Amino acid sequence: xxxxxxxxxxxxxxxxxxxxxxxxxxxxxxxxxxxxxxxxxxxxxxxxxxxxxxxxxxxxxxxxxxxxxxxxxxxxxxxxxxxxxxxxxxxxxxxxxxxxxxxxxxxxxxxxxxxxxxxxxxxxxxxxxxxxxxxxxxxxxxxxxxxxxxxxxxxxxxxxxxxxxxxxxxxxxxxxxxxxxxxxxxxxxxxxxxxxxxxxxxxxxxxxxxxxxxxxxxxxxxxxxxxxxxxxxxxxxxxxxxxxxxxxxxxxxxxxxxxxxxxxxxxxxxxxxxxxxxxxxxxxxxxxxxxxxxxxxxxxxxxxxxxxxxxxxxxxxxxxxxxxxxxxxxxxxxxxxxxxxxxxxxxxxxxxxxxxxxxxxxxxxxxxxxxxxxxxxxxxxxxxxxxxxxxxxxxxxxxxxxxxxxxxxxxxxxxxxxxxxxxxxxxxxxxxxxxxxxxxxxxxxx
Numbered sequence: 001x002x003x004x005x006x007x008x009x010x011x012x013x014x015x016x017x018x019x020x021x022x023x024x025x026x027x028x029x030x031x032x033x034x035x036x037x038x039x040x041x042x043x044x045x046x047x048x049x050x051x052x053x054x055x056x057x058x059x060x061x062x063x064x065x066x067x068x069x070x071x072x073x074x075x076x077x078x079x080x081x082x083x084x085x086x087x088x089x090x091x092x093x094x095x096x097x098x099x100x101x102x103x104x105x106x107x108x109x110x111x112x113x114x115x116x117x118x119x120x121x122x123x124x125x126x127x128x129x130x131x132x133x134x135x136x137x138x139x140x141x142x143x144x145x146x147x148x149x150x151x152x153x154x155x156x157x158x159x160x161x162x163x164x165x166x167x168x169x170x171x172x173x174x175x176x177x178x179x180x181x182x183x184x185x186x187x188x189x190x191x192x193x194x195x196x197x198x199x200x201x202x203x204x205x206x207x208x209x210x211x212x213x214x215x216x217x218x219x220x221x222x223x224x225x226x227x228x229x230x231x232x233x234x235x236x237x238x239x240x241x242x243x244x245x246x247x248x249x250x251x252x253x254x255x256x257x258x259x260x261x262x263x264x265x266x267x268x269x270x271x272x273x274x275x276x277x278x279x280x281x282x283x284x285x286x287x288x289x290x291x292x293x294x295x296x297x298x299x300x301x302x303x304x305x306x307x308x309x310x311x312x313x314x315x316x317x318x319x320x321x322x323x324x325x326x327x328x329x330x331x332x333x334x335x336x337x338x339x340x341x342x343x344x345x346x347x348x349x350x351x352x353x354x355x356x357x358x359x360x361x362x363x364x365x366x367x368x369x370x371x372x373x374x375x376x377x378x379x380x381x382x383x384x385x386x387x388x389x390x391x392x393x394x395x396x397x398x399x400x401x402x403x404x405x406x407x408x409x410x411x412x413x414x415x416x417x418x419x420x421x422x423x424x425x426x427x428x429x430x431x432x433x434x435x436x437x438x439x440x441x442x443x444x445x446x
Contacts, residue, residue, distance in 0.1 A: 002190040004164040009076040009297040009330035018164040018188055026193045029185045033127040033154040034202040036182030041124050041152040046104055049150050050097040055177040056146075057093035060086055060138070063173065067138060070165045075134050076297040076330065081261055088412075089142040095412035096433070100150035103433045109441075116445035122437040124152030126204035129197050131218060133210045134160035134299055135264045141170055143416065144207045145184060147433035153204075154182060156197060158189045162299060195221050203227065205436045209266075212421055230425030230435050232266065232417060234350045235378030238371035239269035240393060241278055242364060243384040250383050251285040254356075255293060257381060257407040259334075262296045263354040264303075266422075267379035267401070267410075270351055272358040273370050279360040286358065287322050287336045295354045297330035304332040307353040311335060314346035314357075348374055364389060372398045378418035381407060400426075 004018040021029070060067065068082035077085070109118040130144040137159065145155050159167035171186035189197065198206055198221045205228040208218050215231040222229045239257055244250040257269035274282045298304045308327050315321050319340040325333040335355040340347050351357070361367045371380060380399040384390050394402040400418035403409055410416065417426040425435055 002161050002188075004161045004167075004188045006074050006165050007162070007300065008073050009300055012301065012329055015073060016165070018168070020190060021188045021193065023193065023196075026187060026189055026196060029156055029187045030127065030197060030200050030202060032182030033156050033185050034182075036180055037124065037126050037152070037154045037202075040180045040183060041126070041154055044152060046101045046150065046152075049152060050100050052178050053093045053100075053146060053150055054097040056174065057090040057097065059173050059177055060090035060093070063169070067166070067169060070169055071137050071163075074137065074163050074165060075299040077261060078296045085136060085139050089138040092139070092142040092412045092428070093146050096146040096150045099430075100147070100433065103430050104151065104437075114445070116443065118441065118443045121440045121442055122151070122434075123440055124148075125436055125438050127154045127156060127202055128436055129194070129203055129206045130155055130157045131194065131206065131208040131210065131214070132157065132159045132163075134162040135261060135266075137163040137166035138170070140209050143209075143427040143432065145174075147427075148436055149179070149183060151433060151437055153436055155184045156203070157184065157186050158194060158197075159186065161188075164188060191217075194218070198222055198227060199225050201225075205229065207425075207427075207435070208232070215423060228436065230417075230427070231423030232378075232425075232427065233421060233423040234376055235266045235268075235418060235422050236270045236348075236350045236374045236376045237267055237379040237381065237399070238374075238397070239272045239381040239383070240367050240371055240397075241272065241274040241282060241383045242367060242389060242393070243275070243386055244278060245385050247278065247281055248285060251282060251289055253381075253383070253407045254282075254286055255289045258290070258356045259293055259295070259354060260408070262298060264299060264352050267416075269381050269407070270356060271370075271374075272356055273361055273367050274358065275367065276360050276362055279358075283336075283338065283358055286356075290334050290336050290354075290356065291322065291324045293334055293354070295324075295332070295334050298332050298353050299330070301330045303352065304330045307332050307351060307355060310346050310349055310351055311337065311355055314340050314344055317341065317344040317346070319344065319346070342373065350376065364393060368393060368396045372396075375421040376418070377420035378422035379403065 006015040064086040071077045071082040107120040174184040207230040209232040215233045323335040337357045377398045379401040415426040415429040415431040
């Protein structure tokens with residue numbers, strides 16, 4: 001049985017448990033979401049819906065302290081990160097409030113021959129299921145809910161078992177913003193109940209952010225029932241350093257890219273890939289900066305134990321570890337791994353926490369080869385003072401996103417998603433609102 005509970009990772013103390021939904025409650029949730037789509041979703045205007053989204057943004061800011069405190073307690077997020085997440089989530093709702101009408105406007109088609117007109121009209125498809133992870137309890141919901149509610153789809157939201165308080169706060173926030181009952185429905189569902197929701201013919205699609213295993217399981221169920229899926233899964237993003245006018249600044253960027261959310265971000269830079277001419281200087285500075293960084297607890301003791309096992313295996317297979325200390329419960333020390341061989345199991349794994357791997361490469365070609373030598377393809381970073389080189393490398397990287405000479409440059413307007421085992425589909429920006437719409441052709445001859 002799935003247990004929804006708040007356990008403070010900084011102390012290991014069980015704070016509160018939440019009852020898992022009964023089968024009757026799950027059925028009622030889908031009923032209300034389907035009913036809300038048939039009424040509000042089909043009849044409300046884009047202007048009606050975006051006005052509600054704008055109120056959601058306002059309530060995020062008004063309740064920011066409460067929302068941030070919940071994230072800190074549930075999964076150990078540093079308070080400054082939690083406050084920034086509240087602000088970014090509000091910005092996402094504002095973005096779709098500002099732009100949804102333009103994104104959803106009728107699109108005329110120039111006819112090749114014949115009389116009359118043709119256009120594409122973007123309309124909602126129905127109730128959707130969102131399955132969210134624990135590492136960004138507000139932001140992940142915003143990426144999914146904002147564009148789909150703007151479209152007129154309704155949302156059944158299954159949050160991570162670690163984040164039931166955030167889930168409850170968001171459910172109330174949407175109601176207080178004025179969304180009708182059923183437009184946004186939180187469920188404390190088990191995995192078996194998730195399968196039932198996906199199978200329901202009124203549910204038209206599923207969006208999941210989470211692990212490969214969860215993504216594969218959900219995609220398999222959805223495939224059997226012919227439901228569209230958007231998946232954002234793991235990542236082992238490369239941070240490629242081929243040139244730098246200011247190595248200290250590049251190192252600071254690398255540390256920031258690795259340490260966001262205590263290293264627990266799918267699109268964090270996890271593998272530093274450095275040209276041999278810069279390697280020694282980079283490694284010494286990077287290691288010093290990393291070990292001096294403060295680290296909050298990981299999301300759970302289990303998460304810290306998993307990272308500890310991965311690092312220990314890498315060392316047993318020949319890697320060298322520079323570490324800030326020893327694991328203490330959910331607290332895992334910052335570390336830097338060098339000398340990880342391609343034959344090592346850890347080489348192709350995602351390290352979800354404050355540990356980075358650093359690799360030396362001879363040239364641009366080897367940098368691209370090492371970058372792409374991973375089952376993942378979410379994000380990537382390229383640092384060089386050669387604009388032509390940056391363009392070449394960006395084109396050659398197998399990734400859904402490339403950030404050149406910058407970190408932390410995500411925005412509500414920028415599409416987010418990956419390739420390979422990092423999933424498929426896009427969230428945010430114009431592309432995020434296109435995933436679950438009916439692009440209906442209307443051809444008219446007068």
